[in-house]
Amino acid sequence: MQIKLVKHLTVSILFLLLLAGCSQDSVLHNKELDESINSVVENKDNSEINIQSFINFDWDKAYLITPYTSQEGINDQLGVAFKDPSNIYKRDDIYLLVFLDGEEVAQYVEINRQQTSFSIGEKEHLTPSDAVINIER
Template identity: 55%
Template sequence: MIKRMGIVLFSLLLLIGCNNYNIKQNTELEKNINTSIIMVSDKSDSEIYIKAFTNFEWDKAFLINPYTSQEEIEKQVGVNFKDPSNISSRDDIYLLIFLNNGKVVQYAEINRLQTSFSLADKEFLTPSNDIIYIER
């Protein structure tokens, strides 16, 4: 009986360790990016340099478009990531997912604020190539 409880407890701990609970939503990053977008007074296209807003280690960042399904997120990012924002049914945000050494470390919900974002022809951002283009 004790051995069986040990196996059940170990299995539960393993499942808990394999979820997104330790992945942080970076609300400070969200606020800083959203403020930066609002402060651009003209309606022309502009750019955001993401590295200027980050204070954590990352080597790739993926910009996820509104209405992207869970399956498409995992295909684009290349790792298992349970989307906490429910972006598959939302058009008010973009999701920015940061990886370091092949693991998701943080994410941010970026408000659209009557804009569209793109990475131009890039698949993902890196600290040395970190420009998100704003299209108004």
């Protein structure tokens, strides 16, 4: 009887750990989109990036996260929990672009600064119909 209880408890704990570990694993770092956006930035003649032309997944909001943003600041900006894998809170070489589909983070990209800054103007976030990031050189 005691062995059954220990086995049941062990299986339950392992299951909970598996669920906790998988929650952030489903968020994809879209390296292909990284490359596409970064190639636009490399061309000094470009002053904006229309990200919608490179996207082939479902999303309804995208947030531009600036260098040195804290984990708490990211979560406040997104309105959902997202464990930042890039450690942007201590970096100034990238911006994060985090895509939400509904209330879930779907994908994210790292945009290399390449001696530039980026903005989305006064908007809180981008949408598929308004998906332009300004390149400030």
